[in-house]
Amino acid sequence: LIELVGLSKVFYTDEVETHALADVGLRINKGEYIAVEGPSGSGKSTLLSILGLLDTPTAGQYTLNSHSVDKLSAPERARIRNREVGFIFQSFNLIGDLTVFENVELPLTYRGMSSSDRKTRVQAALERVDMAPRMKHYPSQLSGGQQQRVAVARALGGDPAILLADEPTGNLDSRNGEAVMDILHELHRGGATICMVTHDPRYASCADRTVHVFDGRIVGPEEAKRL
């Protein structure tokens, strides 16, 4: 399904080049559940945003379902992303001017779904995360954890084939955290491919395997412990 070969990402700022990812090789099979862990600033979110076609690599190859996708234009990337990928951002990225309902509905609108279909899916996604009573509120009226749960619902609404989750339980108490993990588990059983960044070893153990990132490189489990 997903194959990265010699992938790197460099951010150019006026004074310094930041090598966020360097020579990364990774294979993810269809239906696999991968955890990604590593220190703050090591490149996890950058890896997820390239996997999700939100950003392009500086060098290297990325093939998705045997198509090369590392040199696509922005509209082509958006077309594939809207169809295939659900994204839970580390900083929620909810749109402040839209209600909870509209935030969750937005990715479905991009897919061209009918309004009654959208309504049913939005309602179901918000119920799964216990946020249906707040659907007419705005993100600024919600607590941190409630916003995170809305962000989870937005990623699930379209039943994505690939789910990329960047610390989906970071702001949640253990009960809500476990509820989100249960949802990811159900999606996985339904055949979805999941790539989840987490700092919590309990949640990393729910995945099939863990990928360790350090200073922009993927390292083996032994090396990760030593570092």
Added chain:
Amino acid sequence: LIELVGLSKVFYTDEVETHALADVGLRINKGEYIAVEGPSGSGKSTLLSILGLLDTPTAGQYTLNSHSVDKLSAPERARIRNREVGFIFQSFNLIGDLTVFENVELPLTYRGMSSSDRKTRVQAALERVDMAPRMKHYPSQLSGGQQQRVAVARALGGDPAILLADEPTGNLDSRNGEAVMDILHELHRGGATICMVTHDPRYASCADRTVHVFDGRIVGPEEAKRL
């Protein structure tokens, strides 16, 4: 130092009233280190923003150093806040147009500190959180955990008498999380009063005691377990 009696906070939105806090009583002594835990949406951030004079209660009394502060005007609250309180927000709240250095410097500028004093303190605060090399960068060029560390440095810069920390380690890996907890411990040993929201029981145990919040009320440890 801090005393809340019969404190409540209601948010009025067009359709519904949300009772974020109801009849809260709390005493915090000078130099005490308190942890606050409770489910998502239970009122923890609301409690911290009232303690930090960022918001006003709907009813009830709040006395700080024997002065009643629950009916002060916004400028009066800002004057006390800038002198006494350091705040680590749950959503970082870094200003995107300012560099890392300027973000950490801002609270010190409000205090009317000289530019050379500010420079020394900003440099020291960023070194404590391992972010000095990035002082000329902007928040959008940092990872989630790096932004959180800058937010911690901003709260420490002025050596506040009261530190209010809202999940200060939420986005951090265990090494950086422990580094932030060590800083809070040093501040506490130096005499600061600390009130920290955390979902992590390991970190709650560093505090002198834990306050349990449930549906806007403070409940005893036994009741918190049952719920």
